[in-house]
Amino acid sequence: MTEKLQKVLARAGKGSRREIEGLISQGRVSVNGKVAVLGDRVTGSEQIRVDGHLVETQAESDIVCRVLAYHKPEGEVSTRKDPEGRPTVFDRLPRLQGARWVAVGRLDVNTSGLLLFTTDGELANRLMHPRHEIDREYAVRVFGEVDEAMLQRLRKGVMLEDGEARFETLKYTGGEGMNLWFHVTLKEGRNREVRRLWESQGVQVSRLMRVRYGKIEMPKNLPRGGWAELPLEQVNYLRKEVGLPPEQESKVDVNAPDRYKQVARIRKAVRKHNTRVKGAGTGAAPKKPAPTGSRGQGPKPGQRQKRKTRM
Incomplete structure (x- = not known):
C-alpha cells in the first residue's frame, strides 16, 4: 500500500502537508536518491531525505494515537x-x-x-x-x-x-x-x-x-x-x-499517579527535615549572654548581629 509522500513526511514531523509540498517543489526532497516531484507515492520502506538528511518514517498503523x-x-x-x-x-x-x-x-x-x-x-x-x-x-x-x-x-x-x-x-x-x-x-x-x-x-x-x-x-x-x-x-x-475506530494502545504510565504521590511524600519529608535542622542551627535553646567587660569571651554585639544576617 502506498501513500502520498507529503503525508508520510508530515507524519514524521517535517511540517504540514502544504509546507512539505513546497519543499518538494523546491527539489529539497529525494526518494532513494532521486529528486522527488509532487504526486510521488511511497510505501515507507524507501530512503527519504530532506535537504540531504535521512528521515525516520513510520507506517500509519504503527503510530499510537496520543x-x-x-x-x-x-x-x-x-x-x-x-x-x-x-x-x-x-x-x-x-x-x-x-x-x-x-x-x-x-x-x-x-x-x-x-x-x-x-x-x-x-x-x-x-x-x-x-x-x-x-x-x-x-x-x-x-x-x-x-x-x-x-x-x-x-x-x-x-x-x-x-x-x-x-x-x-x-x-x-x-x-x-x-x-x-x-x-x-x-x-x-x-x-x-x-x-x-x-x-x-x-x-x-x-x-x-x-x-x-x-x-x-x-x-x-x-x-x-x-x-x-x-x-x-x-x-x-x-x-x-468523530467516527474513528478505537485505539488499542496507550503511552500513559498507569502507575504515574502513585509514583507522583510517593515523590510528593518524599519532598514533604525533606522539607520537614530541613526545617528542623535549620531550627536547631539557629539555636532554639537560649544562649548565655557574654560577660561584659571581658576581652575574648564571646563575640561583640555587632558581630553576633552580622552572623544572624548571613543565615
Missing part, C-alpha cells in the same frame, strides 16, 4: 514558528520520533486555556470540522453594560462578517458593576468567534479562557504552560465522537 491537554498561557501563538519571535504552543511539548504533534484548532494569542494536541492528523481534522458539532466551553470576562435583551440576541444569533453566529449556552457566573463573568459554549471554531460575538453588542472581552473541549475538561492543577497526556478512555471518547 492526545495531550495543554494549558495555554496568554502570549503564546498557536503556530509552529512565529516571524516575530514570540513563544509558540509547541515550544514546551514533549519531543517525538517519527511523528509530530498536531494542534486541534487554535487559540488566539490573548486567549488562554485548554488546547488539545494529537499524533493523529485525521483525528485532529475531524475534531475541527464543524459537522461533528463538538462543543467548546469558555470562561469569559466582559467589560460594559449587559442586559437581558443583549443575552437573548447572543443566544438566538447575530450576523457577523462571515455569517450568522450564536452561543449554544450562555450563563452568568459572577462579577459586579461593569466587569462580569460568563460561561459560553460554541459548536464551531471560527476565528475569534467569542470575542466577535460580544463585540457585535458593543461589549469588550477583557479575559477569555477555554475550559472544556467536548467532555474533556482542563485537568485539575495543570499549571500554565503545562501538559498532561490523556488516558486511553478519553482518547477513544474523542475518536468515537
